Amino acid sequence: MPRRHARYDHTMDERVTRLRERIDALNIELLERLSERAEVAEAIGRLQTELGMSHYDPVREQAMLDALTHANRGPFSDAVVKSLFKQVFQASMQLEHDQDKTRYLTSRQTRDADTVVHVGGVPIGGEHPPVLIAGPCAIESSEQVGTIAAFLASRGVRIMRGGAFKPRTDPYSFQGLGVDGLRLGREAADAHGLAFVTEVMDAADVVACAEYAHMLQIGARNMQNFTLLRAAARSGRPVLLKRGLSATIEEWVMAAEYLLHGGNDQVVLCERGIRTFERYTRNTLDVSAVALAKLETHLPILVDVTHSGGRPDLLVPLTKAGLAVGADGVMIEVHPNPAVALSDNKQQIDFEAFDAYLEATRYHGRLSPGRTELYGAEG
Amino acid sequence: MPRRHARYDHTMDERVTRLRERIDALNIELLERLSERAEVAEAIGRLQTELGMSHYDPVREQAMLDALTHANRGPFSDAVVKSLFKQVFQASMQLEHDQDKTRYLTSRQTRDADTVVHVGGVPIGGEHPPVLIAGPCAIESSEQVGTIAAFLASRGVRIMRGGAFKPRTDPYSFQGLGVDGLRLGREAADAHGLAFVTEVMDAADVVACAEYAHMLQIGARNMQNFTLLRAAARSGRPVLLKRGLSATIEEWVMAAEYLLHGGNDQVVLCERGIRTFERYTRNTLDVSAVALAKLETHLPILVDVTHSGGRPDLLVPLTKAGLAVGADGVMIEVHPNPAVALSDNKQQIDFEAFDAYLEATRYHGRLSPGRTELYGAEG
Amino acid sequence: MPRRHARYDHTMDERVTRLRERIDALNIELLERLSERAEVAEAIGRLQTELGMSHYDPVREQAMLDALTHANRGPFSDAVVKSLFKQVFQASMQLEHDQDKTRYLTSRQTRDADTVVHVGGVPIGGEHPPVLIAGPCAIESSEQVGTIAAFLASRGVRIMRGGAFKPRTDPYSFQGLGVDGLRLGREAADAHGLAFVTEVMDAADVVACAEYAHMLQIGARNMQNFTLLRAAARSGRPVLLKRGLSATIEEWVMAAEYLLHGGNDQVVLCERGIRTFERYTRNTLDVSAVALAKLETHLPILVDVTHSGGRPDLLVPLTKAGLAVGADGVMIEVHPNPAVALSDNKQQIDFEAFDAYLEATRYHGRLSPGRTELYGAEG
């Protein structure tokens, strides 16, 4: 039986041909009515917008479906009729949406040009060379963050990350220095001419974080903390939005939509690996998500190579992969002495390893014209 | 803006009402043409069946879509028109399929009554009480399997499992005793009045396995080994088909369809946990899959409580959960001395633990009328 | 080669026997030194607690490992030596932890007896019969929630759920009525003698929600919103903590630990399905997680059968599975007219379906002594 499909060069029986001509005519009649229906729906949509009414009216939909199944004499089952008309309703609704200009603000259909986000004086996105953001997982002391800032500046890095509020699974783990950490981070950054990025975990902390940091990071666990998203939108600072551990691309982009909807278009996306069954890596870097986010949105996107793999031996290959699919930069954790770090001590690399990383990625960094090197790594 | 949806008791503007009446009329006109189109398509389908032609003709579909987009004057985009008509084509195709009686053999729409599978003298499925299949992961020696068979028989168990061909990730691990194992397993089963189930890993071994075993097991790794499925279909033995580690329910049921399509309707499904991100359990028992397989197919279904959780402390709760959603039995690994077992030595339980398991599950086993106990556990 | 493992009854060569005696002696010598080492480590731990010092000192660990690899003459590689001693360090650390009584507050090792949580006058957990929490996804109007409350009360349900703040992926979707919704929900509950549960999405709303609701729900997306957890801990209300979409069991229990650590031991866990590859169900109900949470914590646990499967045809089987593994209740969404619901309109069931659900689950509800029915469903 499977073989009967194998060649499709069969002679057509004449009766089939005649019936197919009837199908062709019906197709055109269907198209004419669908088009007229769409035009009427558009007119309704314009009126609804004028009247301030919602376009979507489930009661009306239900009534139409009831009328249709009442009129249905087969051969399609009522379920099939309903399903087909729901497709038609949806297509009409989409038209109304389009004309209502409620297209998503994150979408390339709304804005084709790449958004460039400015962090301190450093541009991210568009035609700018990929940026390198580096720094410790957590700010632990003035000495620690000062040492790191000096080191990064000496290597040409221009943006430093560092956590003051740490999201920790275990309530008894080190939770960060809080506002003290913010101050220490900013002082160290200023002393060495760096911009400073830090994670904000709560809407109540947005003002304090925005006072000290040049960019606010929203972490994976908070990607759908909508209150925090709304507060960050009002902060006046660019926002780095990490993808949730098991967020779909659609959910991630919708989270960014909260920020733009709230009036902040200085948004940088950050892919940091998704949770899968694989055990050799902490998470699985999803390069397709980077490529699709670039295709479907106008926002810059970074790759967090530390958390994606959770393995120092993957930092270089994941950087290359991220840049190859179009990422606008990478994020990496560096610590003067990872063995004694108060958090993430298996993942952070030391200064020597960082120099080797720069060497390895600069070498292969000539990924495309205009992206000759990891930006900020001229040291 | 979100709030504008909040109450749906708005006054209707009259112009909207008039436009909606036009929509209602168009809906009915669309329905009439869709119905006629479906009748014509059915007539074509009957002719194609008569002529031995395939119903699906992608060239014809492409030509219809080309004609439609050529005729399209908007407001729908060509992409939307194509998408809507593809739905219509698909619905018509489904009607042709239905009339062609190629409904899936595994489906309850094809056969409503529960299939009962007979393994040795033991019935599985339908109104029969849930069955308990127990035995060692691998058959290791005559003494080992003999001891287990005697023990199981003394506890009222009536079907013994035991592997002679072992699927092993590592080529240097113990691979089973092969045909010797089959013989030892059957001898022990016969000596104690048990039916014998064993895994077959290769189409070439089906005849040998079918000679010794009352039921052939197809393992998770081989769920889509289609050659093996076809050979097992011809074996003359019932087949226990495990769900693949990451097989969707649809793929699993389609694998069973290979067996029924090959002429064997004595098929028992077996859910054994799926691969997820969770680390506390080896796999995640998917009880929804058990419920859906019962709803959508007429085949009996077992739950493998050993491999689902990979933890002895979950054997009792997973058994209860499986039976509660309608499983027709459970499968469990038992070994006289798990610490020295040649495979799976962390998962198998010893005789004492098995007695405790029987105690615990019988107690709570009164899950539904007629299912007062785990079948075969009267010992 | 695989077969050479097959039988382990080989005669021992005498030389092997002699070498094995030397191994036996070395094993005992190792044990003696390990035990002494552990005693010394315990003594250090006591001193550290006394001095207010951290027990974990990565610098000290590094120094010990350096000394060991410096002394290592083989045959083990330095990597193996380090790995073995890290195991020893960890085991010692565990001993110090135990004596320091920093056992987790959620753990059964800390508190063996089941916690019973009181919501309004309704007890959840322990020996109490399983509770049924029902209600709409979102509170939409006074009429809607009043109708539901009256219906639920007439069926013997004693706790009503209903969302006033809705977490929505899309910023343009209905976001709930906010504080108005809280008030409407509580009024309806009071009018019919029900307790009221609602989701709180932000630390800033905790006080308002706690004023109106008898129990605060923390949703899946906020499971690791640590600020919210801390605020909910101080609310004076019981907290229903849903498992995150892709949270491991460990992460979920640690989130509950935040609540207990914050002074609130009236915590109910709620499994609501995890995100997997399966497409037939919205999520995959993880019954193993329910069983393990019962084994490892003393907290009551519910199963949300609406969100787990996302399919009305799974409500009954998932309820049975949840109760069979020991859940203390179930949560379900009901709406007078799901087709026009402002959110989740494919998942909620109507009153007729709810009556059928009660019928089906009560029938099979005799899952264990003392759990003869779904609590509150005496209708």
Added chain:
Amino acid sequence: MPRRHARYDHTMDERVTRLRERIDALNIELLERLSERAEVAEAIGRLQTELGMSHYDPVREQAMLDALTHANRGPFSDAVVKSLFKQVFQASMQLEHDQDKTRYLTSRQTRDADTVVHVGGVPIGGEHPPVLIAGPCAIESSEQVGTIAAFLASRGVRIMRGGAFKPRTDPYSFQGLGVDGLRLGREAADAHGLAFVTEVMDAADVVACAEYAHMLQIGARNMQNFTLLRAAARSGRPVLLKRGLSATIEEWVMAAEYLLHGGNDQVVLCERGIRTFERYTRNTLDVSAVALAKLETHLPILVDVTHSGGRPDLLVPLTKAGLAVGADGVMIEVHPNPAVALSDNKQQIDFEAFDAYLEATRYHGRLSPGRTELYGAEG
């Protein structure tokens, strides 16, 4: 409490110092005994190899553990003692394995130099430029495959893929032309100077496939079909081994080990995306797996960009990502008219799209010295 960890520059109490000196001494004593124990174990291993005995003896292990727990006086619990000694046993076993030279044949520790696989006259791996393998999902007719072969040859491609035996989820789908397809594929390849790769699905077909094809492909569903792996190992042909849909990297490399263990070291790995929760892509390309497979094995590795994403708009970015992390080539499906293809008709690209793909990937192809272009794409 969390803050007490925050600074680690505490003064050491003298008593702690003294106890730590005792720990240091015990560490060294433990190391001495562990080293002697390892030497004795090595000696036993040499004797066992001489006598043809298995190195792993679970009865002996159990006896040692019994003796140890019998001697244990605390403070470690018996469970901890067992766990620590199991680590010691395992480390010793590893030493015996190493000296027995049974290190895995796929490992870079066994063979440091990159394996180069020759397919027809085309080398894959090592310093050779990345190869491009292209062709239809299924061979459908002489005309179809001839057209494709001519096109590919004109574009400088040197290896053509094409399926004769198709693994299909649904038993009623097109299953391939079988041996006819093999013959048509080889004839077309020969006519245009191409090498020919085809999937083999069953051990019984290995001889026929090896007669016609220059390389045998083992598909994702068959990655752990161990009988097929053993047969392919004996085929005399190179083997392309795809990673299973939800296979861990370890399982995948172990499947390759079956091939090398069976005497065939002409093995090419192929990453083709893993099954995750994400819905925008068919699978998720795991670039970390490519990087890790390159680090841990000496085998060449390809990336299947068609099946990874399942979207034509991802072919270029996934190619770049794969090459950037070190893949030795890519695999892609091409069909003269995808709309009418008998399988995978949404994924294959047509000739025009293939030319655009070549243009896009060549442009960015200068990923590393010596890899200036996609090999075979000079057309």
